[in-house]
Amino acid sequence: xxxxxxxxxxxxxxxxxxxxxxxxxxxxxxxxxxxxxxxxxxxxxxxxxxxxxxxxxxxxxxxxxxxxxxxxxxxxxxxxxxxxxxxxxxxxxxxxxxxxxxxxxxxxxxxxxxxxxxxxxxxxxxxxxxxxxxxxxxxxxxxxxxxxxxxxxxxxxxxxxxxxxxxxxxxxxxxxxxxxxxxxxxxxxxxxxxxxxxxxxxxxxxxxxxxxxxxxxxxxxxxxxxxxxxxxxxxxxxxxxxxxxxxxxxxxxxxxxxxxxxxxxxxxxxxxxxxxxxxxxxxxxxxxxxxxxxxxxxxxxxxxxxxxxxxxxxxxxxxxxxxxxxxxxxxxxxxxxxxxxxxxxxxxxxxxxxxxxxxxxxxxxxxxxxxxxxxxxxxxxxxx
Ligand code: F3S
Numbered sequence: 001x002x003x004x005x006x007x008x009x010x011x012x013x014x015x016x017x018x019x020x021x022x023x024x025x026x027x028x029x030x031x032x033x034x035x036x037x038x039x040x041x042x043x044x045x046x047x048x049x050x051x052x053x054x055x056x057x058x059x060x061x062x063x064x065x066x067x068x069x070x071x072x073x074x075x076x077x078x079x080x081x082x083x084x085x086x087x088x089x090x091x092x093x094x095x096x097x098x099x100x101x102x103x104x105x106x107x108x109x110x111x112x113x114x115x116x117x118x119x120x121x122x123x124x125x126x127x128x129x130x131x132x133x134x135x136x137x138x139x140x141x142x143x144x145x146x147x148x149x150x151x152x153x154x155x156x157x158x159x160x161x162x163x164x165x166x167x168x169x170x171x172x173x174x175x176x177x178x179x180x181x182x183x184x185x186x187x188x189x190x191x192x193x194x195x196x197x198x199x200x201x202x203x204x205x206x207x208x209x210x211x212x213x214x215x216x217x218x219x220x221x222x223x224x225x226x227x228x229x230x231x232x233x234x235x236x237x238x239x240x241x242x243x244x245x246x247x248x249x250x251x252x253x254x255x256x257x258x259x260x261x262x263x264x265x266x267x268x269x270x271x272x273x274x275x276x277x278x279x280x281x282x283x284x285x286x287x288x289x290x291x292x293x294x295x296x297x298x299x300x301x302x303x304x305x306x307x308x309x310x311x312x313x314x315x316x317x318x319x320x321x322x323x324x325x326x327x328x329x330x331x332x333x334x335x336x337x338x339x340x341x342x343x344x345x346x347x348x349x350x351x352x353x354x355x356x357x358x359x360x361x362x363x364x365x366x367x368x369x370x371x372x373x374x375x376x377x378x379x380x381x382x383x384x
Contacts, residue, residue: 001030001167002037010163018067022159029156030167039168043072044161045118045132046110048154050079050339051098059097062104069109070164074118076134077283077308078102079340081332082114088332088342110161114334115310117224117283119145126246129172131160136228136282136355142238144223146246148172151237171237178251179211179240186261188215192352192372194222196265198229199354199370202236204258211240211248218244221285228282229354268357271369274350277301277329277380278337279373280308281356286317288373289331293320295377296327302382304346305329308336329380338363352376 003011011027013020026038048054054062079098080090090098102112113121116134124130124147132138133152141147150170152160160166170176189197201210210230218226218241230236240248279292289309307324311333314321321331337343337351338359348367349360360368371379378384 001027001035003027007038016067018065019162021065022067022162025155025159026163026165026167030169033167033169035167035169037168038163038165039129039172040164041071041129041131041160041166043074043118043122043124043130043132044069044157045074045076045130045134045137046105046154046157046161047076047133048158049076049101049105049114050335051094051101052079052339052341054101054154056097059101059104062101065104065108067108067162069161071161072122073108073110073161074113074115074121075102075105075110076114076116077335077339078114079335081334084330084332087330088335088340089345090341094341108162113310113312115283115312116336117285117310120285120310121312129166131157131166133157135231136224138237139227139231139239140224142171142177143227143240143245144220148177151231151235177238177247178209179254180209181205181211181256181258182213182253183210184213184257184259185215186259189222189262191222191374192225192269192370193262193265194218195225195229195352195354196268196370197260198226199233199268199357200265201260202230202233202354205230205234205236207235209238209240210236211242211251211253213242214244219287221287224282224285225354229358232355232358268354269371271350271371271375271379274348274369274379275303276343276346276349277303277305277376278308278343278349278356278360279306279352279376281336281338281351281353283336284309284313286313289313289317289320289324291373292377293317293323295374296324296329296381299327299381301328301380303380305380306337306342307331309333327381350376350379
């Protein structure tokens, strides 16, 4: 891989150990994937922020770094709500270590938005190059915004933030973004059915790049649910939707075809008797919070109900959050049901998300079932 004079000097350690380590990571990635050179990025989004997932080893590594990021860099959810951690059953020790992790990132210049929906804060523009980890954010940026990012691991995204560059390969190249399979959806799906569709298709598509032919134009939330689930059960990094997403018309429809409909996904949305309801994977949008407020207005939840969103959306929706919390449901920020220890005391969670359905059993050690937001709330208040 070609390196500029300055990049070579960084690699030789002239600018300190942290940048040397970061450059080594980028050069190794570039060599593995056949990149020709490094290109500048406008932002990085960094996962690997929860003490639950990175542990003491991660904290030790982060403490050893000393430099400043060279582009806008934001942080994924951490292991607890920084204000309401006690209500979540978080121990003092976990709290203290989690705060040290956040402090390490802050010192490097990373913004502690602690959310997996950085696209709600600053929507990437078409053609912009990014280095994002967090698979739902990657697929959203590539597909819905037309920005360009590979699915970085946490060390790769942090290294890119520190250098301000990323290796040129994969999703950064136009020819790598072309669809490889046409997916025709027979029925007019809505809301969480898109998450179920993504959950089903991820396992079939693996690394393919689907282009969808849908019966109706999807909303931004529906595309978020579809992408997050597909990236969780598969390794999909980009999808296109005919007449909707910004790059869909740039390529011919692939000959390889799949047809799918409500029949294939209906089993995914069945549930029986969960003992906790956990919504907000990915973090809920303003529209989703408003919808939940309408559903909960004047009612009381009979089961623990945890709702995850970003601090920013919580601020924007103060009135709705008040309505939701009057019902007894709790709206938490900075974290989620997967990357925190929150669900470990329960045995089966009802979620609205294909991504959570995939990760709750492996990451939290309990069962998970999925249904629509509407049914989650109806179940929480004892109506079904
Ligand atoms: Fe976000 Fe947690 Fe889901 S980080 S995408 S809410 S697993």
